[in-house]
Amino acid sequence: MTAPVRRPAGVTPGRSEAVLSRLQLLVTRKLDGLLQGDYAGLLPGPGSEAGESREYRPGDDVRRMDWPVTARTTTPHVRRTVADRELETWLAVDLSASLDFGTGQWLKREVVVAAVAALAHLTVRGGNRIGAVVGTGGASPAPRRWGPTPPAAPVVRRLPARSGRKEAQGLVRAVAGTEIGPGRADLGTLVDLLNRPPRRRGVAVVISDFLAPPEQWGRPVRKLRVRHDVLAIEVVDPRELDLPDVGVLPVVDPETGELHEVQTADPRLRRRYAEAAAAQRAAIARELRAAGAAHLRLRTDTDWLLDMVRFVAAQRHARTRGTTR
Structure with a gap:
């Protein structure tokens, strides 16, 4: 099923283009200035x-x-x-409805697009190809007269791997222009699409908030790691980690549209929320570590580009010392 390329709901074309232009300018300036070298990548492999x-x-x-x-x-x-040339980098980009949220400087979906732009920039500098599969929630089905309305079917769009700066910019714009539908993409199926058809060894990147149960996507990531170097980029908003004390807080589930009112003045509630969120993030990190994937966490309230630069520097340092990760 192919996703339409339309503007996300609630985001005007002017804002979308301005955000994308700002992201590309930030990526180009900082990555070119801080990551010098003839052949740099976000996840440098040992080569053959x-x-x-x-x-x-x-x-x-x-x-x-x-x-x-x-x-x-x-x-x-x-x-x-020596690093291999003419490799393929494939992205599995999760644009579920939970990504259309943010309380920091950026929305989570904007950080996703930023990560895609950084990956595309680093990939095409070495003459490699980059492609993507993008998953999001589907269109809401017509309500039934009797019985519950069936959930929206996930939508997946495949962007073929191409080399060249113009093609990479087109891929970034295609991801940024994908409409986020209601519901959640099937992250396990999205990752599995990177294994079909079988490809020569390369780099696979999974970009998501990983809020789906780990048992849904853990095994596909482990299977992907058998053949490729895998990087998992986790996008997090601070309000997903703790609640502020602001009294009664209306909360809307972006995937179902359900509205709940939460009394944030209760310290026990805030503590339980923080403990549950910490346990959830620890389970995500544990599953990714068990799968053998490199793990990068980006937040909407911090300098995500600096976090990416630090990650690349750490990967380079580990590689020059001969370690595998």
């Missing part, structure tokens, strides 16, 4: 082409031991590798 050898250091992957050099020098050496 043999490079130079160097002495073994604690933490190096023993599978990359250079035994001939080790035998000649009697000192343990590891073989460095």
Whole structure:
């Protein structure tokens, strides 16, 4: 089923274009200024082409031991590798109704688009291809006269992998212009689409708030990790972690439209909410760690681009020390 490319509800075309232009300007300026190098990526892989050898250091992957050099020098050496070129980066972009929310400087969906823009910018600089599958809630079905109304069917849109700056900008605009429908995308099915058809080893990125139960998407992520380097980008809003003391707070579920009134003046309620939210985020991190995916958390109330730069720097540092993650 193909998603229409329309403006999201509640977002005017002028604001959407202004936000997208601002995001692309931020990404280009900061990433080019802070991430220097001839071949940089958000999740640099070890590569498959043999490079130079160097002495073994604690933490190096023993599978990359250079035994001939080790035998000649009697000192343990590891073989460095050169990054592969012309790889594919595929994105699984979750645009469920819960992403159309934000109490910080940005909406969660805007941070999602920002992450897509950063990934596209880093990918095309190396001459690689980038593609995406975008999932969102479906259109609301007509209400039944008798019985409950069936839930909206998820909508998925596939954007083919292409190289080139113009094509990458088109992919970002297609993601930004996708309408968020009511309901939740099936994140497990969305991740599974990155395995079909089978592709050569590359980079797979899953961008979501991961509010769906971990048992729905955990196994597909583990399956994806068998063949690809996997990065999970979790988008979080501060109000999903704790509640402010503002008295009676009307809360609307963006996926169902249900309205609830919450008495935030109750300290026990706020404590239970914070504890439940912390347990939920810990379960998400635990499932991603078990799947072997790199995990990056972006918040709507912080400098998400600085968080991405720090993540890339940490990945580079770990890679130069020979570790796998």
